[in-house]
Structure formats: C-alpha cells, structure tokens
Amino acid sequence: MNTPLYHALRALSQKHTARFHMPGHKGKDVLPDFGPILPLDFTEVYETGNLYTGEGPIRQAEEQAARFYHAPDCHFLTGGSTQGIHTMLYAAAGAGADVLFDRNCHKSAAHAAAMLDLSPAFVFPKTIEPFGIPGLLCPDDIDRALSQNPSIRAVLVTSPNYYGVRQDIPAIAAVCHAHGAKLLVDAAHGAHFPAVGLPSPIQEGADLATLSAHKTLYALGQSAMLLSSGTIDSDRLREGASLFGTSSPSYAMMVSLDLARDALEQDDSYQKAAEAVHALRLHLAEHTKFRPLTGNDLDPCRLTVSTAGTDWTGDQLADTLYERFGVACEMSDARNMVCIVTPADLDDNLDRLREALDTLSREVQQTALPAPLPPLPVPRPALSVRRALLGNASTLFLDDVQPGMVCARPVTPYPPGVPVLWPGEEITAEHIVFLRNQCYNTIDRISVYQP
Ligand SMILES: Cc1ncc(COP(=O)(O)O)c(C=O)c1O
Known part of the structure; x- marks a missing residue:
C-alpha cells in the first residue's frame, strides 16, 4: 500500500501515547461501532502534520493524490466540494469579481457569490430530451459571454453533472484562457475518473478542480480534494481552504482520502463497475420500457434512467424501488432516477436493481413522449x-x-x-x-x- 498518512497515523496510534489532546475519545475503544477508526482520529500534535500549513504525512498523502490525478498539486478538504467551490472562487476570482457560472452550478456557488460579493453572469447548458436534463455547454456561448464582459476573471462549470454528463473541458479551457480567465471545474461527481480511463479536469486544461471523494470513492462523508494546475498560488489556496473550512479538520476523513485513492490504484474494479453499468444500460434499452441515458460524453459509472414515455414519473419509480424492493437511488426528478454505481455495488446490488426494473417495466404503461421542457425564462438580476x-x-x-x-x-x-x-x-x-x-x-x- 502507498498510503503515507494512514501509515504514519497507524504507527503513532500504536505508540500508546497518553493523549491529553483532542478528540475526546483519545483513540480508545469507547464507541464500539467506530472501533478501528478512533485510534487514527488525531489532531494537530507531534508528528501528525497540519492540513493548512501543508506539512508532514498529510502533505505526503496530498502529493500521492496529485500524482494519481496528474495534477501539479492537491489539497485535501474536509468540507466537501462545497469548501472546494468556495476556495476556488476565492483564490481565482477574489472579492467583488465578475464570474461566469454554468447555470447548472451547485448552490454552494451562489453562497460563495454572496460571501465574496461576486457579480455573476451565466451560460446555460442545452437540455437533453426526452430526459429534460442539463447537457452540454457550448464553448461559443462562453466565448461570447467573455467577449461581452472582459472583466470576467473566472469561469465555473460543473463536469460531470449529477446525471453523468461530461463537458468538453479542453474546448472550454481554450476559450477561457484565450480571454485570460481561469477555468474552475466542479468535478464533485468525478473523483473516480482516472480509474475508468478518463482524464482529470487538470489534465484537460482546467486551472482548478474540486472532487468529492465521498460521492464516488470509498472515502468518508465530506472528504474532498482540490486539484491545482499550479497557475494559482498554492498559499492562496490553503488560505482559502482554511477561511471556508473548520479549524479542526478530521484526520479520519483525511486518512480515508489517502486509503480511497490507494484503493483506486490497487485493481481494475472501477472498470468492472463501468462495464456492469454499460451492460445494464443495454439491457434496459432492449428489454424494458425505461430509457437509460447513453452516449460517449458520460460518466461510465453513472446510471440515469428515464421514465419519459411511460405513465410513471422518475420520483414514482424511485419511491417504488425503495418501498417494494429496498433499492435506494441517489436521486430522482419528474422524468428520471439516478444511481451512483461503484465497485461496492458489484455484489448483488446491480442484480437487485435490474430485476426490480424488469418487474416494474411490466407494470408501467407506454405513453407518448412528453413535450420538450419549456426553457426557464432567463432571470433578471435586481440586486446583488x-x-x-x-x-x-x-x-x-x-x-x-x-x-x-x-x-x-x-x-x-x-x-x-x-x-x-x-x-x-x-x-x-x-x-x-x-x-x-x-x-x-x-x-x-x-x-x-x-x-
Ligand atoms: C455538482 C455538485 N457540486 C458540488 C456539490 C457539493 O459537494 P459536497 O456535498 O461534497 O460539499 C454537490 C453536492 O451534491 C454537487 O452535486
């Protein structure tokens, strides 16, 4: 195993030090269900390193992650990609800046805009029908927006999005850089990409990218990573991360980042998960009334299944899967349900999902496809x-x-x-x-x- 932080903290935990410091469990077996985790859950003391000053075994683990994602630098985050988005906007745009946002950005971008007093402009992705979901951004739209407002310093896009759609990052990066703007990518859903043969956003030309390791890797809830191309000062990134993060970052989360990245490098199990999703998409398209989202620009581990063309909503499908079959999806909307698939589903989860969808497909009635969703009227800003x-x-x-x-x-x-x-x-x-x-x-x- 190549896990510098895990090894360092495990060695420290075996020294039987009397721990008169945080956390209050002192690394002892006081919460039986958390057994092996508590001894590794340290704070900034002798030899444990410090997240915000970039020292010790935490830094070594960050360097391993940077290597894995082919990025010049990586910073661990314990506040999810929410903290990553806040930090990216702080570091690349700064207070009072003009920023271009993909309209499909997560709400944390709006929170950052308020905290940093940013002036937003927006680009709208095309809608994929009959799914009614956000699809690709057009680089020409970004070019036009940047030409209209040359003071825009940074562009934030989401890729992949919740439904698994990947943006053309190389084309978008070229446009941004031609206008002197930094490209920030919210890749919260794409931390597993190198394990399925896809480049990280930094390899594709982005300046910064945030990855939620807790969404698609085996890492603990809230753990995330900020990748940097080196075009933005590393100290400014750490400063931003500490501004928007807790002063007591969880060592359990950081160890899980170290272990989860190492697990990705151990075998080809994510590739197997991607193959299983591919097979399930083919099966659903051929044998059921449901409609899987397919295409080359997708996350191969994300399964989006539409009920468009049936008499059920996506929410109804998701609720029925849960109530009758004990299958819990990641999310649903009026026309779709979405499943996050990882190698941890390769036991019997995917078989249960397929069998449940086969059964429900016999119960739903086919209908005409719904009319394309009316576009949301472009909102007019009235206040900052x-x-x-x-x-x-x-x-x-x-x-x-x-x-x-x-x-x-x-x-x-x-x-x-x-x-x-x-x-x-x-x-x-x-x-x-x-x-x-x-x-x-x-x-x-x-x-x-x-x-
Ligand atoms: C596209 C996207 N970006 C960012 C976030 C925030 O990530 P986190 O929950 O890791 O803070 C989410 C959360 O669901 C998301 O879907």
Missing part, C-alpha cells in the same frame, strides 16, 4: 447576490409569491442542489408557473427579499 442572500427575507408559500418580488435565497430542488433562481433575481409569473409545474414535490416556499 450578497445583498439578497445576506439581507432580510421572509418565507412565503409559492401561492403567495407575487411577480416582481426578489428572490432572497437560492431556490433549489435538492437533489440535484442546482438553484432554479439565484438570490437577487426577480421572480416573474413564468418562474412561479415553472416552479409549480417542475418542482412541485420539492419546493412549496420561497424566501423573498425584504428591503
């Missing part, structure tokens, strides 16, 4: 994100929201956690209809700005 999100607000039921009111908090169906409206945007009658029709099961209230 900062003033709207950090200012006074009152929460109203959708039926009481009047056109002309200003959105105060991101209006975000969760998952996928992508805001339909950003703070500071004016709410129109079309938005209210859109939310009522498309987000009926997740959003019934909106926070509106109160001057």
